[in-house]
Amino acid sequence: MACPKNRLMVVVMSFDLGKVYSYIDEQAEAFVKDLVKLVKQPSVSAKGEGIVECAKLVEEMMRDAGLSTKILTGQKGNPVVYGEVKSKSSRKTLLFYDHYDVQPPEPLEKWKYDPFSGKIAEGKIYGRGVTDNKGNFVSRLKAVHGFLEVFGDLPVNVKFFVEGEEEIGSPNLEPIVKAHKCLLSADAAIWEFGGTDRHGRPELYLGLKGVLSVELRAKGALKDVHSANAPLIPNPAWRLVWALNALKSKDEKILIKDFYENVRSSLPEETECLKNIPFEDEEMRKELGIKYFLKGVSGLEALKALLFQPTCTINGLISGYTGKGSKTVLPHEAMVKLDFRLVPDQKPEEIFEKLVCHLKTCGFEDLEIIKYGSTEPAKTPINDPFVVLVAEAAEKVYGKKAVIYPLSAGSGPMHLFRNFLGYPIVSAGCGGPESNTHAPNENLEIEGFIKGTKFIATLISDFAE
Ligand SMILES: [Zn+2]
Missing domain, CATH: 3.40.630.10 (Zn peptidases)
Structure with a gap:
């Protein structure tokens, strides 16, 4: 109406x-x-x-x-x-x-x-x-x-x-x-x-990027066990590490099937106007104490990546003993929190479905996948x-x-x-x-x-x- x-x-x-x-x-x-x-x-x-x-x-x-x-x-x-x-x-x-x-x-x-x-x-x-x-x-x-x-x-x-x-x-x-x-x-x-x-x-x-936050949980035995049992008991921390390996490669490519499908490439006039943006990449690296940005980009290329590139970020991961000294334990659970920053026209619901399907195809159907907040990109x-x-x-x-x-x-x-x-x-x-x-x-x-x-x-x- x-x-x-x-x-x-x-x-x-x-x-x-x-x-x-x-x-x-x-x-x-x-x-x-x-x-x-x-x-x-x-x-x-x-x-x-x-x-x-x-x-x-x-x-x-x-x-x-x-x-x-x-x-x-x-x-x-x-x-x-x-x-x-x-x-x-x-x-x-x-x-x-x-x-x-x-x-x-x-x-x-x-x-x-x-x-x-x-x-x-x-x-x-x-x-x-x-x-x-x-x-x-x-x-x-x-x-x-x-x-x-x-x-x-x-x-x-x-x-x-x-x-x-x-x-x-x-x-x-x-x-x-x-x-x-x-x-x-x-x-x-x-x-x-x-x-x-x-x-x-x-x-x-x-415009703004979209975001999708998720949590992955791997479960092993009902309780933590002595690590001497490692030849027999599945280790959820390893399960999670392998699952994460299936999500992103070392060259920063997100491996989820069809993840980039709806990414709209930036228009020439959008790329053109990036030239007027004062992006102080050297100051940023200095402030953060890092020598290089990922993939060695700098200047305009770095700014383009920052604004137009979708991401998959590990926000935090935890499992087993992380206290002082050592403890020979085999954990019963492992958890990671991830966020995906999305660009037009990616949709958080579709990306979540693709993530679930991808993990299943890669043999990680045992993982629990929890979806938290999400917003769509807009421009x-x-x-x-x-x-x-x-x-x-x-x-x-x-x-x-x-x-x-x-x-x-x-x-x-x-x-x-x-x-x-x-x-x-x-x-x-x-x-x-x-x-x-x-x-x-x-x-x-x-x-x-x-x-x-x-x-x-x-x-x-x-x-x-
Ligand atoms: Zn604010």
Whole structure:
């Protein structure tokens, strides 16, 4: 069924962006204060800490900015805060995807200031979640607020979808998005993250890799036995090692039958735009203390592998005695955790089926295979008009050409919006190269936050035209 359209009579109205910029400058201090307030409210989804309180605060902030709000809940999981404003002068809709949950702040001793203090120092706001993703959310909300304060209207309809489980992999999001197809319909969306690089250039991301997490368990005798019995008793640790050998070869090729079947090769224009991405591969190797990347790649080739290559990674494996000294034991169980990073158009369900089938064909039908979370990859084509529009808006505000990442090496629930709801999505935000997201001393430069607010205002204005 088609979603009902906004039937309002369109009133022609002109929006002077300069007036919104002035409002943003005048109100900068108040915006910072509001962001600090949100940062002070802990919202650690991994521990279920402060979630309900934070969702309430987000809803209050949306109402204060002039949005009408709604709480969306599923059978389980943290609430999603939804907000919207209908334009009197446009039928176009822009959606913002954000999240109010944050990563755990640990290790606490590495922080200069309390992670939930919202301390302002050196022109920055410090705190867990200030960039990822509370700063981005507030900058978007304040841009919308600016239009409403100055004109009492917006150039386009605006929707906010602010979830509370992004940092734990959005495990309960799919049914919520699928149950609210019309509510979440839009013409385009801005995703949660982004910022500027070391040279002050805005960075835009057009997609995310998918991910599939699994666990393999090999079982032997009913209990650990003396290793003197090794000529007779099967060793699950060896079973697991052999099974892993069947998954990937030494030259980094994933051996699962038809694993690469649906990998869409990158377009020439996507490869071309990699040349503009400042990839500091030498610094990365130095920081990690490794001499070479896998297969000896470097520069552009390394960046291409990072963004476009699917992977099979051993996250951890355990079996038998791993304590001090030695113990001559034959373990009864062995376990490995793996993740697969997937690229368009691989599907996690298909990859899981292929994995099960491959292990069976290779003689490992005795392994227990457990599927954990998964997300599909998602990508907006680089030549989509919305990408061009966002890049132009960014260039106007930052004075530098945007750096476009056709795909990001990370993962997230973008596919629900891109693949299911079907609109173009660009990720762009107000973070900086030293924001320390997910790490101690996460911070956001106040200047970057205000500029990011102007960028969103510009985007809203350009999107209407
Ligand atoms: Zn994050």
